[in-house]
Amino acid sequence: MARAIWTGSISFGLVSIPVGLFSATENHTIGFHQFERDTSDRVRNLRVNERTGDEVDYNDIVKGADVGDGEHVIIEPEELRSIAPGQSHGLEITDFVNLDEIDPLYFNKAYWLGPTAEQHARPYALLLEAMTRTNRAGIGTLVMRGKQYLAAIRADGDVLALHTLHFADEVRDPAKTVENLPKTGTAKGKELDMATQLIESMSGPWKPEQYDDSYRDRVAELIEDKRKGRETVTESEPPEPTDMSDLVSALERSISASGGSRGQGGNGRPDLDDATKAELTDLARDLDISGRSRMTRDELVDAIRRADRQKRAS
Numbered sequence: 001m002a003r004a005i006w007t008g009s010i011s012f013g014l015v016s017i018p019v020g021l022f023s024a025t026e027n028h029t030i031g032f033h034q035f036e037r038d039t040s041d042r043v044r045n046l047r048v049n050e051r052t053g054d055e056v057d058y059n060d061i062v063k064g065a066d067v068g069d070g071e072h073v074i075i076e077p078e079e080l081r082s083i084a085p086g087q088s089h090g091l092e093i094t095d096f097v098n099l100d101e102i103d104p105l106y107f108n109k110a111y112w113l114g115p116t117a118e119q120h121a122r123p124y125a126l127l128l129e130a131m132t133r134t135n136r137a138g139i140g141t142l143v144m145r146g147k148q149y150l151a152a153i154r155a156d157g158d159v160l161a162l163h164t165l166h167f168a169d170e171v172r173d174p175a176k177t178v179e180n181l182p183k184t185g186t187a188k189g190k191e192l193d194m195a196t197q198l199i200e201s202m203s204g205p206w207k208p209e210q211y212d213d214s215y216r217d218r219v220a221e222l223i224e225d226k227r228k229g230r231e232t233v234t235e236s237e238p239p240e241p242t243d244m245s246d247l248v249s250a251l252e253r254s255i256s257a258s259g260g261s262r263g264q265g266g267n268g269r270p271d272l273d274d275a276t277k278a279e280l281t282d283l284a285r286d287l288d289i290s291g292r293s294r295m296t297r298d299e300l301v302d303a304i305r306r307a308d309r310q311k312r313a314s
Helices: 077-082 118-134 189-201 214-228 244-258 277-286 297-313
Strands: 006-012 015-023 063-068 071-075 090-092 095-098 107-115 136-144 147-156 159-165
Touching (some): 071 077, 107 118, 118 136
Parallel strands (some): 006 090
Antiparallel strands (some): 006 015, 015 107, 063 071, 107 159, 147 159
């Protein structure tokens, strides 16, 4: 079993529940070391004094806050620890809010919460069931690894999930960040009706297991190809932006390709000639076709048809 990365107590009202915090997700990104080109020499990052060029020991490094005009205020680690809030390792739920009212933009990282001992399971289950029944999320703050976090606790099946949240002043105003935003109500008429129809035809239930990290797969295949001296197949270029004069035509072709129900043919799956590359990749995965993430759209169609013929012949 995994070890808790934080232990403390969550409380609501006068009820306190000792819990442990566990990472709910894991990173599968392929890591690389750095090398100097045309050599086998590793490149490493060093902490260097920019004036003397000498390497500095980690314990001799302090933080400096820029206060303008090239001036810095130096802060010692002990000074930061002395003012850290919530040294009691507690998370008090101060409010319960409707879970659906939390904009996904505020969610940061996800964790699981679990009772630290069997005798704490009953109050844990009580909070879990009550939050499930009310569809509420508990809001509070906790201190972890020297930082204070805003957090939302919610019921997720048989377990409590904790999400660290961005504070309001950390969320940027899109009007001040994004250029070329259209005015509200610009889309209308036939274009809007057809775009709505296209979205409806492509809609379905959320199934996270049907999506995978195709880029990570391609990186792994690139490494294996280079290790074995094989030729690397490059990805096709992204589509050109749709010209405004072709917008209605593009929508019509998209709806036709979707077939009104995700483009399904008589066998309940997308027609190969009209299917998107993402749909073809899903079919190739279902058929266990190797090397699918490196294939172009046409290669996927050919591979799926070959697999179909082999399946019928067997």
